Amino acid sequence: MSSYRILIVDDEPIIRLGLQQTIPWGKYQIEKVETACDGLDAIRKIEELGGIDLVLSDVRMPNMDGLQLASYLHKNQPQTKTMLISGYDEFAYAKKAIQSGVKDYLLKPVDINELESKVNSLIYELEAEQNVKNEIRQKEIKNIIYQQIYHFPQETVNLNRYPDNRIYPFISSVKEYEKQTGKLSEQDLACFNQQWKGTIEQTTEKLGFDAVSIFVHRNQLLTCLIEPIDSEINPIQVAEIITHTHSNSFIWSDSVIKVMDLKDKYNQLKTVYDYLPLTRERDVIFSNYQMDRPDSQIYPFEVEKELIDTLFHRKPIQHNQVENWISALFDHFRSHSFLLQEVQDACSHMLSGIIKEYEVLLGEISVKLDCHFFKELDLILFNSYSSLQHLFEQDVELIMKKLAYHKVEKADWLISQAEGYIKEYFRTTIKVQEVADVVNVSSNYFSTLFKQKTGENFNEYVNKLRVDEAKSLLINTPFKVSEISKQVGFQEYKYFVSVFKKFSGLTPTNYRKLTAIE
Numbered sequence: 001m002s003s004y005r006i007l008i009v010d011d012e013p014i015i016r017l018g019l020q021q022t023i024p025w026g027k028y029q030i031e032k033v034e035t036a037c038d039g040l041d042a043i044r045k046i047e048e049l050g051g052i053d054l055v056l057s058d059v060r061m062p063n064m065d066g067l068q069l070a071s072y073l074h075k076n077q078p079q080t081k082t083m084l085i086s087g088y089d090e091f092a093y094a095k096k097a098i099q100s101g102v103k104d105y106l107l108k109p110v111d112i113n114e115l116e117s118k119v120n121s122l123i124y125e126l127e128a129e130q131n132v133k134n135e136i137r138q139k140e141i142k143n144i145i146y147q148q149i150y151h152f153p154q155e156t157v158n159l160n161r162y163p164d165n166r167i168y169p170f171i172s173s174v175k176e177y178e179k180q181t182g183k184l185s186e187q188d189l190a191c192f193n194q195q196w197k198g199t200i201e202q203t204t205e206k207l208g209f210d211a212v213s214i215f216v217h218r219n220q221l222l223t224c225l226i227e228p229i230d231s232e233i234n235p236i237q238v239a240e241i242i243t244h245t246h247s248n249s250f251i252w253s254d255s256v257i258k259v260m261d262l263k264d265k266y267n268q269l270k271t272v273y274d275y276l277p278l279t280r281e282r283d284v285i286f287s288n289y290q291m292d293r294p295d296s297q298i299y300p301f302e303v304e305k306e307l308i309d310t311l312f313h314r315k316p317i318q319h320n321q322v323e324n325w326i327s328a329l330f331d332h333f334r335s336h337s338f339l340l341q342e343v344q345d346a347c348s349h350m351l352s353g354i355i356k357e358y359e360v361l362l363g364e365i366s367v368k369l370d371c372h373f374f375k376e377l378d379l380i381l382f383n384s385y386s387s388l389q390h391l392f393e394q395d396v397e398l399i400m401k402k403l404a405y406h407k408v409e410k411a412d413w414l415i416s417q418a419e420g421y422i423k424e425y426f427r428t429t430i431k432v433q434e435v436a437d438v439v440n441v442s443s444n445y446f447s448t449l450f451k452q453k454t455g456e457n458f459n460e461y462v463n464k465l466r467v468d469e470a471k472s473l474l475i476n477t478p479f480k481v482s483e484i485s486k487q488v489g490f491q492e493y494k495y496f497v498s499v500f501k502k503f504s505g506l507t508p509t510n511y512r513k514l515t516a517i518e
Helices: 013-022 039-049 066-076 091-099 112-150 177-181 186-206 235-245 259-273 301-312 319-335 340-362 385-405 410-425 432-438 443-454 458-476 481-487 493-504 508-515
Strands: 004-009 030-036 054-058 081-086 104-107 166-173 210-217 220-226 249-252 284-286
Touching: 004 013, 004 039, 004 112, 013 030, 030 039, 039 054, 039 066, 054 066, 054 112, 066 081, 066 091, 081 112, 104 112, 112 210, 112 220, 112 259, 166 235, 166 259, 177 385, 186 210, 186 220, 186 235, 186 458, 210 458, 220 259, 235 249, 235 284, 249 259, 259 284, 301 319, 301 340, 301 385, 319 340, 319 385, 340 385, 410 432, 410 443, 410 458, 432 443, 443 458, 458 481, 458 493, 458 508, 481 493, 481 508, 493 508
Parallel strands: 004 030, 004 054, 054 081, 081 104, 249 284
Antiparallel strands: 166 220, 166 249, 210 220
């Protein structure tokens, strides 16, 4: 709740003192009561104070009277509410006072109850105006935040309107995200995200802060606390409270920042995010985190050798020993503080070595398997050593099955490569011939094989990917529907609406309304 200041202006000391001490100003959220002896003295006091909320002034005073003061304030301090007191019951005074921006007019002798009632009304008016200003401020700060995250054209956002306003950004992330959400339907996943975002914002609201939360990734929620005008954010206190309230992982800013500096701080938060799995003892890290690590990690050559030996040179394959060597491999990653990207690179390299051994032993040329580590893993979804170990176990199990049957399904490989290419380039004007050229087969053969393996023709498959991407953007971004249409690869807006409705049963606009998070 805001507090206010009032200035009592009267050339009679007894009246000034009486009004200052008689009325219980604190009852009306007025914490400071100043006095002045005339209009000129009042202006000097207001300038010293940097502004005033309420002025209660006599009309008849030397040097500068109440009407002149009111006129000055109306021009130079329009946010100040002015109320005049006079012993003259004349309409001309009242009319002139209204023209000078005076909010109310009282006659001497002043009825204290009437004065308190009028002051209370003006306070209510000040609060209403402040609420409107706050709403506008919050909206424009949100626009600035969106601009820096989504790179809106600068001309659409007034970046200089609130240059000194401060925010406190942090990223929350779900532990073992893929394990928790991998089997959820699209509707259940939307509810999961809504609950996640809602609980974060409820906590920040209880702490007394407005907040803007944006899904910058399926498993990264960027939240910016907006610092109130009349108070400051204590980063350490906020981090401790929210961390103990939620089971998520957190990447906290090390300081409160100006809203204009969000882009740089956000990039810093993303960089530090890579170190989160290495903290081990907790799931919290700050943006100024530094870790003493060697420039290059020790590759586990011995573990690789033993794993290959177990797979290829022992008959039959001993599954328990394979499991033991994989456990030893990931213990090595943990003890040597491998980043998840380094784990992915090492696993990919090791699997390539296993495939080469496969080719030598079985006489196969260019053996291709649909291993997880031969793709670009999203390490924000697979955000732990254990989730990567699970994927590596699956990849090794796949190789073991292929070894058992001495066979590689080349058609499966072909379609896998095609799907990978389509998923990377579906936002462009991708064509069947283009993909067929990539996997080195004719377009007719590719179309037939693609339909057999996926159950969908090429255009249906591409349009489904585009619609899925559009749904995500409709839920998580403020982009216009026409902008989203182009971003996901549709050249014609009407065609986009038609395709979207075919796959979802709703128009894009209705889908956004239906899935909007309050």
